[in-house]
Amino acid sequence: MKITETAKMLHTTPRTIRFYEEKGLITPEKGENDYRYFQEEDLWKLQTILALREVGMSTAQIKASLEGDNIQSYLDLQRSALYGEWIQIKDMITTLDQMIGESPGHEDLLNLSQQLKEVKKMRKSWKDRWNFDEQAEEYDQTIKTTGYRFNVHEHYHVALSKVKDWVEPKPEELGVDIGTGTGNLAALFMDDGTTMIGVDQSEEMLKVCLKKYPELETRPGHFLSLPIMDHSTDFVVSSYALHHLQDAEKELALAEMDRILNDDGRIAIADLMFENEKEKQRILAQFEQEGNGEAVDAIHDEFYADLSKLVNWLEKEGYNVKTHQFNRILHLLYAEK
Numbered sequence: 001m002k003i004t005e006t007a008k009m010l011h012t013t014p015r016t017i018r019f020y021e022e023k024g025l026i027t028p029e030k031g032e033n034d035y036r037y038f039q040e041e042d043l044w045k046l047q048t049i050l051a052l053r054e055v056g057m058s059t060a061q062i063k064a065s066l067e068g069d070n071i072q073s074y075l076d077l078q079r080s081a082l083y084g085e086w087i088q089i090k091d092m093i094t095t096l097d098q099m100i101g102e103s104p105g106h107e108d109l110l111n112l113s114q115q116l117k118e119v120k121k122m123r124k125s126w127k128d129r130w131n132f133d134e135q136a137e138e139y140d141q142t143i144k145t146t147g148y149r150f151n152v153h154e155h156y157h158v159a160l161s162k163v164k165d166w167v168e169p170k171p172e173e174l175g176v177d178i179g180t181g182t183g184n185l186a187a188l189f190m191d192d193g194t195t196m197i198g199v200d201q202s203e204e205m206l207k208v209c210l211k212k213y214p215e216l217e218t219r220p221g222h223f224l225s226l227p228i229m230d231h232s233t234d235f236v237v238s239s240y241a242l243h244h245l246q247d248a249e250k251e252l253a254l255a256e257m258d259r260i261l262n263d264d265g266r267i268a269i270a271d272l273m274f275e276n277e278k279e280k281q282r283i284l285a286q287f288e289q290e291g292n293g294e295a296v297d298a299i300h301d302e303f304y305a306d307l308s309k310l311v312n313w314l315e316k317e318g319y320n321v322k323t324h325q326f327n328r329i330l331h332l333l334y335a336e337k
Contacts, residue, residue, distance in 0.1 A: 167189075223252075
């Protein structure tokens with residue numbers, strides 16, 4: 001087919017097709033007088049290009065996805081990017097509503113705009129400084145529940161099982177596992193037929209996860225920008241992930257969980273936490289007295305939560321909350337609307 005016929009069939013223009021050719025996305029055969037002739041393979045590729053442009057992908061992204069034959073991963077990334085933009089727009093609209101509804105003075109306007117700026121910064125600037133991409137292939141082998149002087153994974157399997165027991169999932173429900181890693185927690189729920197979405201910022205972790213559990217839907221994202229629609233989820237779970245967020249980020253993470261939950265939603269988080277700041281100092285003193293510098297360094301390197309702050313935030317938002325302590329550093333937090 002010539003370019004005019006091709007454009008008509010695909011509901012586009014010859015100019016658009018030439019543009020994609022200039023960008024190296026397609027290479028049709030050329031005959032006499034430089035007439036372009038499009039084969040069936042060219043038509044399929046053009047259809048793909050037009051579809052990907054419609055959802056906002058750049059020509060560079062499209063070219064990379066076509067060359068790597070990995071369109072699905074680029075679609076996942078594009079979806080997460082669009083969710084991020086949508087959430088940011090919602091933040092701005094909420095701030096505008098506050099500015100309009102409260103008739104604030106100049107100082108109030110400044111405070112509201114500063115709050116919005118901080119939220120934007122948190123959502124965009126979170127970085128994985130522990131390099132989970134490099135840990136992905138060996139991650140499951142590093143989960144040792146015994147044999148370490150300071151063992152963050154003590155009671156690991158017990159904790160994950162209790163998360164499931166407290167959530168009491170039903171087969172018709174949809175759950176989201178944030179920081180899913182290699183999918184160990186999500187898999188427990190899928191065993192009973194519950195539909196799960198696994199969210200993680202590490203592309204390599206998600207690859208390992210899909211190898212283990214190909215039936216699990218995975219989405220790139222993180223606590224502060226969840227690629228999930230509002231009020232679309234029955235429950236949210238997480239294990240051994242929240243302690244990678246600082247305190248202010250943890251509250252934003254809880255707000256994100258609340259955003260995606262339906263009216264009867266539940267939250268269950270098994271993570272490295274202390275009951276409160278006083279208890280944290282007491283336990284740190286214990287480790288120091290025991291000469292366990294490894295424990296002290298590990299606690300200072302990450303952001304183990306103050307459980308009391310999480311409970312207070314959830315209760316203020318109308319949740320009924322209960323907790324369970326497995327050991328000195330591992331707690332389960334459960335909340336339901």
